[in-house]
Amino acid sequence: MTPETTKAAYVRRGEKDMSGCAIVGVMSEAGRRFPGDIAIRAIGAMHERSNGLGGGFAAYGIYPDRSDQYAFHIMFDHPGAEEATRAYVERHCVIVQDEAIPTRALEVIGPRPILQRYFIDLRPKARERYYGLTEEDIVVRIVMHINCEIEGAFVLSSGKNMGVFKGVGYPEDIGRFFRLDEYEAYSWLAHGRFPTNTTGWWGGAHPFGLLDWAVVHNGEVSSYGINRRYLENYGYHCALHTDTEVIAYLFDLLMRQQSLPLEIAAMAMAAPFWSRIERMGEEARELARTVRIVCGGALLNGPFSIVVGHRGGMIGLNDRTKLRPMVVARHDDLFFIASEEAAVRTVCPTPDHVWHAEGGVPIVGALKEQAVA
Amino acid sequence: MKRIFAREEYCLGCRLCEIHCLVKHSKSKRIIKAFRREQDTAAPACRVEESGRVSFALQCRHCEDARCIEACITGAMHRDPTTGAVICDTERCVGCWSCIMVCPAGAVERGRSRQVASKCDLCMGEDTPVCVMHCPNEALVYEER
Amino acid sequence: MRKWLTQPDFIVERDVARCIGCRVCVRQCANAVHSYDDEDGTILSESDACVGCHRCATLCPTGAIAVKRAPLEFRDNANWTARAIRNVYKQAEGGGVLLAAMGNDQPFPIYWDRMLLNAAQVTNPSIDPLREPMELTTHLGRTPDRVEIEPRPGGGVRLKTRLGPQLKLDIPVMFSAMSYGSISLNASIALARAARAAGTYANTGEGGLHRSIHPYADNMIVQVASGRFGVDADYLNRGAAVEIKIGQGAKPGIGGHLPGEKVDAEVSLTRMIPEGTDALSPAPHHDIYSIEDLKQLVFAIKESTRYEKPVFVKIAAVHNVAAIASGCVHAGADGVVIDGFRGGTGAAPQAIRDHVGIPIELALAAVDTRLREEGIRNHASIIVAGGFRSSADIVKAVAIGADAVYVATAALVAMGCHLCQKCHTGRCNWGIATQDPVLTKRLNPDVAIRRLTNLLRGWSHEIKEMLGGMGINAIESLRGNREHLRGLGLTSGELQALGIKHAGVGA
Structure with missing residues (x-):
């Protein structure tokens, strides 16, 4: 690693990441697993939307044999960071399996960090120590600790039966680098990045992952400052200075911690205008009013289109005035979300339905019940 | 028709209405010159009545049933057919002062330079009479009631 | 004793070439600076009593009057300024406490003028508020930590959370506490009606709620201060919200004093005190000697x-303001009002x-x-006051973390106040801070309401433009969003206290 591409350099700069981007989400609602080259080809069709400074993927259903363990994808700037992380993780967890993430040597991919994955179980002692927290809360704490406290280490993903693969390069190259054509997933997210600064840190690429959440995002959140402080109220530390990070935490806070249904979480993040709320029926109006007043700090302002992956499927969301593109398509059991229709048609020339997502209205691709054993 | 009404509860007694009325009806229409050179000829048709704390500006009420018109011996005092305002034609006025005697508001005065009646003409040709326009506290309003 | 060392603050000059002798100045000056000499037929201006309120100059139809700073200069002395010397003269003559009005006028740093706002460029489109929705709607009141929902019996979900009472503002600006008594009834009515027209609120101060303001009580915040003037159950229930005043930015730790001469029949009725008696508000509430006592009053x-x-609960911005504000929230306050040291007053030593006290910028950031x-930030709204002059000040306050801003001086200025700082004399030539019927009628509420609502409308447009420029279309996305502020020429200590970065430092 060159000094300027380390986590330390990134943290030292402390600058908020801003970027324009290409995003893709593709899944089989039937739970059929398919290899990653569809996602690679779809994101590759939007090559012009990225500039080679970041690409990444999230894949769901790739570790069926280890689906009970948390799969930690971690990158390290140096072996010392790996040792420190391992020592810390082992205090709270049993590492069931530990291996390097397989990669393919490519000329176009520059200096790379150490990329490891661990399948872990929480130790009963950790549960006892964090009395009152759920298992997932504890995992979030572990991830926060590694990302904030351990120099040179960064957790790319921490969910079960899923993983995030990302780095510096064009997304189609990153996909080949990580040999994603050799994985099979029922749901894929992909991202090509066009950052406006030259940060070349692998952890800064998208998707951003926490637990089962993975977020790819195109846009800039002008409410970032308050979203971040709002999340701090609830114990989240935004170490990365990226919009994607706050979006992931907001989904985690609203949907996992506070158990709000998707429509209500989406209402908090892309709130209906007051003028529309006033025209609603009484019950709907009171709901929307309460959500806006209570969750004002969760409102995402500015132009964005995001796709959020989770084990049950994916959610697409546009800002409420729809300032960024988002196309949705269906074909048989396949469900697509993409920045451009071209991305969909590259891998699925004649989809059954194609439409443009409405601003502020969540688009949902959901795994049919029992689709994945 | 629109008339000027006083809201005595907001009248400051500053008399800017009188001052601007005089200027409007002066020959020069310039305030400093009107006061320096035309005091003998120009007179305000608007007068602030004051007693203790109460004050208000008074001008011709432009009565619907105008006694001054009835009393006028030459027909100089007449109603303007388009605006409805009560106007004195100074070319026909002979200065008999019948109008002054019958005016219930005391709003007609002798002219300063000529022996003719002098009264409010609602600043003919202006959208808003100058007394109303220049009242700093909107204690004069020009409206239909 | 003859006041032989005290010299006038101003000199009134009359341009005889322009003066037409109309005597408007004579009729308008309540301090009798101008007088008409019958014998000579001339107007005399004696500067001694001039307070610099510009009433005469403003109404002079020929612009013949100029009010200038008295040209009598002392020898330069950075320590013994003219103000310091004059203050000693005054006290040597009077032996009393020097009184002043309006806010702190000393050249302390104004941090609003050392902070700059952001705007969106390229990576993020700015928004044109003339073409796109732009929301300033603000709610004030306690909110829960989260929205809770419950299954609906017939399927689906429904809202379980029941929000407590909230004030809805169309613009995050309210009119701060100014009591009827310290200001005239016409001024009070104008503020109440302007608040109604602009979709915001005005505050009674400790002056009670005059019956002529009852129709606008839905837009009034009723204050309970240490004198409890005008307070009864009807008063509390008529208002839209209740504000317990602990302190005031202009005079933290000091009570209030409305002289008996200002307590006429109407003020007496409204404040529920005998006519002609001094209305003395004690420095503390004598039933609040600690935080637990405050909690009892809040819940009473x-x-x-x-x-x-x-x-x-309204407190003055003092050194330990953050901890005090936190205590107020724990004591049950649904909103904390922080009044900075530039806040105004009708009279203060x-x-x-x-x-x-301390500047509101620093107090707000700390709280x-x-x-x-x-x-517990969501448990209470933060409302800030103390010298806000413009829409930019307001936007910066929101970015630091305020829910809403209280303005009082700006409202008075909109109604004609010229900041002569002589409110305590009761001879306000602009008809605002006086109960003299000759003077109070100078403020026509219809005119004042139009001017107040114009000001708020202008500010509203400007706030929307600034928000849109930042790529934000709802005020809550700016609230507490200090990323959109940068300091200029501030020390690292000041930047840290404000919680902002220096200009030139990226995101």
Whole structure:
């Protein structure tokens, strides 16, 4: 690693990441697993939307044999960071399996960090120590600790039966680098990045992952400052200075911690205008009013289109005035979300339905019940 | 028709209405010159009545049933057919002062330079009479009631 | 004793070439600066009593009057300024406390002028508020930590959370506490009606709620201060919210005093005190000697209003303001009002006004940060006051973390106040800070309301433009969003206290 591409350099700069981007989400609602080259080809069709400074993927259903363990994808700037992380993780967890993430040597991919994955179980002692927290809360704490406290280490993903693969390069190259054509997933997210600064840190690429959440995002959140402080109220530390990070935490806070249904979480993040709320029926109006007043700090302002992956499927969301593109398509059991229709048609020339997502209205691709054993 | 009404509860007694009325009806229409050179000829048709704390500006009420018109011996005092305002034609006025005697508001005065009646003409040709326009506290309003 | 060392502050000059002798100045000056000499037929201007309120100059139809700073200069002395010397003269003559009015006028740093706002470029489109929706709607009141829902019996979900009482503002600006008594009834009515017209609120101060303001009570925040003037159950229940006033930015730690001459029949009725008696507000509330006592008063008021009104607590910005504000929230306040040291007053000892308290910018930053650290920021709204002059000040305050801003001086200026700082004399030539019927009628509420609503409308447009420029279309996305502020020429200590980065430092 060159000094300027380390986590330390990134943290030292402390600058908020801003970027324009290409995003893709593709899944089989039937739970059929398919290899990653569809996602690679779809994101590759939007090559012009990225500039080679970041690409990444999230894949769901790739570790069926280890689906009970948390799969930690971690990158390290140096072996010392790996040792420190391992020592810390082992205090709270049993590492069931530990291996390097397989990669393919490519000329176009520059200096790379150490990329490891661990399948872990929480130790009963950790549960006892964090009395009152759920298992997932504890995992979030572990991830926060590694990302904030351990120099040179960064957790790319921490969910079960899923993983995030990302780095510096064009997304189609990153996909080949990580040999994603050799994985099979029922749901894929992909991202090509066009950052406006030259940060070349692998952890800064998208998707951003926490637990089962993975977020790819195109846009800039002008409410970032308050979203971040709002999340701090609830114990989240935004170490990365990226919009994607706050979006992931907001989904985690609203949907996992506070158990709000998707429509209500989406209402908090892309709130209906007051003028529309006033025209609603009484019950709907009171709901929307309460959500806006209570969750004002969760409102995402500015132009964005995001796709959020989770084990049950994916959610697409546009800002409420729809300032960024988002196309949705269906074909048989396949469900697509993409920045451009071209991305969909590259891998699925004649989809059954194609439409443009409405601003502020969540688009949902959901795994049919029992689709994945 | 629109008339000027006083809201005595907001009248400051500053008399800017009188001052601007005089200027409007002066020959020069310039305030400093009107006061320096035309005091003998120009007179305000608007007068602030004051007693203790109460004050208000008074001008011709432009009565619907105008006694001054009835009393006028030459027909100089007449109603303007388009605006409805009560106007004195100074070319026909002979200065008999019948109008002054019958005016219930005391709003007609002798002219300063000529022996003719002098009264409010609602600043003919202006959208808003100058007394109303220049009242700093909107204690004069020009409206239909 | 003859006041032989005291020299006038101003000199009134009359341009004889322009003066037409109309005597408007003579009729308008309540301080009798101008007089008409019958014998000579001339107007004399004696500067001694001039307070620099510009009433004469403003109304002079020929612009013949100029009010200038008295040209009598002392020898330069950075320590013994003219103000310091004159103050000693005055006290040597009078032996009393020097009184002053309006806010601190000393050249302390104004941090609003050392902070700059952001705007969106390329990576993020700015928004044109003339073409796109732009929301300034603000709610004030306590909110829960989360929205809770429950299954609906017939399927689906429904809202379980029941929000407490909230004030809805169309613009995050309210008119701060100014009592009827310290200002005229016409001024009070104008503020109440302007608040109604602009979709915001005005505050009664400790002056009670005059019956002519009852029709606008839905837009009034009723204040309970240490003198309890005008307070009864009807008063509390008529208002939209109740504010317990602990302190005032212009005079932290000091009570209030409305001289008996201002307590006429109407003021007496409204304040519920005998006519002609001094209305003395004690320095502390004598039933609040600690935070637990405040909690009792907060809940006594909530009980009296059946938990239907938000209860705010107003404190002056003092050194330990963050901890005090936190205590107020723990004591049940649905909003904390922080009044900075530049906040105005009808009368205060000059020494207190000019030397006690801290700037609202720093106090706000400290309180917002503290409440967030404690995880109770959503339990109470933060309303700030104290010298806000423009829409830019307001936008910056929101970015630091305020829910809404209280303005009083700006409202008075909109109504004609010229900041002559002589409110305590009761001879306000602009008809605002006086009960003299000759003077109060100078403020026509219809005119004042139009001017106040114009000001708020202008500010509203400007706030929307600034928000849109930042790529934000709802005010809550700016609230506490200090990323959109940068300091200029501030020390690292100041930047840290404000919680902002220096200009030139990226995101």
